[in-house]
Amino acid sequence: AQSVTQLGSHVSVSEGALVLLRCNYSSSVPPYLFWYVQYPNQGLQLLLKYTSAATLVKGINGFEAEFKKSETSFHLTKPSAHMSDAAEYFCAVIGASGGGADGLTFGKGTHLIIQP
Amino acid sequence: DGGITQSPKYLFRKEGQNVTLSCEQNLNHDAMYWYRQDPGQGLRLIYYSQIVNDFQKGDIAEGYSVSREKKESFPLTVTSAQKNPTAFYLCASSWDRVNTEAFFGQGTRLTVV
Numbered sequence: 001a002q003s004v005t006q007l008g009s010h011v012s013v014s015e016g017a018l019v020l021l022r023c024n025y026s027s028s029v030p031p032y033l034f035w036y037v038q039y040p041n042q043g044l045q046l047l048l049k050y051t052s053a054a055t056l057v058k059g060i061n062g063f064e065a066e067f068k069k070s071e072t073s074f075h076l077t078k079p080s081a082h083m084s085d086a087a088e089y090f091c092a093v094i095g096a097s098g099g100g101a102d103g104l105t106f107g108k109g110t111h112l113i114i115q116p
Numbered sequence: 117d118g119g120i121t122q123s124p125k126y127l128f129r130k131e132g133q134n135v136t137l138s139c140e141q142n143l144n145h146d147a148m149y150w151y152r153q154d155p156g157q158g159l160r161l162i163y164y165s166q167i168v169n170d171f172q173k174g175d176i177a178e179g180y181s182v183s184r185e186k187k188e189s190f191p192l193t194v195t196s197a198q199k200n201p202t203a204f205y206l207c208a209s210s211w212d213r214v215n216t217e218a219f220f221g222q223g224t225r226l227t228v229v
Contacts, residue, residue, distance in 0.1 A: 009156060034217050036220075041204075041223065041225065042222055042223065043120075043122075043206055043208075043220035043221050043222045043223050044159075044206065044208075044218075044220040045220070046217050046219075049217055090158065090159070104149075104210075104217075104218055106158045106159040107158060108156065108157060108158035109156075109158050
């Protein structure tokens with residue numbers, strides 16, 4: 001079984017400040033991990049993914065995430081927030097060994113608010 | 117351009133009616149999914165299909181039905197048995213259910229009136 005916990009349903013940062021969105025996972029097998037972004041009334045767009053290559057993953061729009069096995073974490077960061085980053089962010093996990101019916105498991109999401 | 121198309125974007129349903137949400141993909145993906153999204157609850161899996169003519173229940177399948185007669189199409193019917201159908205519905209597809217990310221449509225917002 002696998003699960004994802006996103007700490008903080010809402011995160012507020014000032015424009016230009018560091019963005020940090022937290023994600024912890026549990027998985028019985030080495031995981032693949034993803035971050036998605038959702039703008040209001042739209043579908044989800046893939047920001048970045050970890051698939052057991054480099055532990056620091058760079059994505060679109062200046063976001064990056066670091067896989068830390070010892071902490072079972074995959075936190076999303078961006079050095080300088082922009083107003084256009086305001087959106088809902090979802091962390092997701094899938095068991096890399098395959099099989100079974102788990103598929104992608106999503107966290108409950110974190111709403112990022114950018115203050116001018 | 118390849119992608120996933122959901123229609124309609126907004127849908128209104130009277131109580132007791134069945135409605136069908138459309139999802140079409142031209143990505144040649146084998147796996148397709150339906151998720152329901154409610155505020156503060158993330159995405160919950162309704163049904164998924166790994167191959168044509170086969171589908172499986174997800175976590176909240178009660179009151180919903182699907183079909184997968186063609187690789188590119190995975191329509192979702194919200195039946196009158198679904199007691200609280202007002203939600204945002206997302207369709208997704210992926211190469212398979214194991215190792216790859218999912219690509220999402222733009223969603224359908226269903227409201228019961």
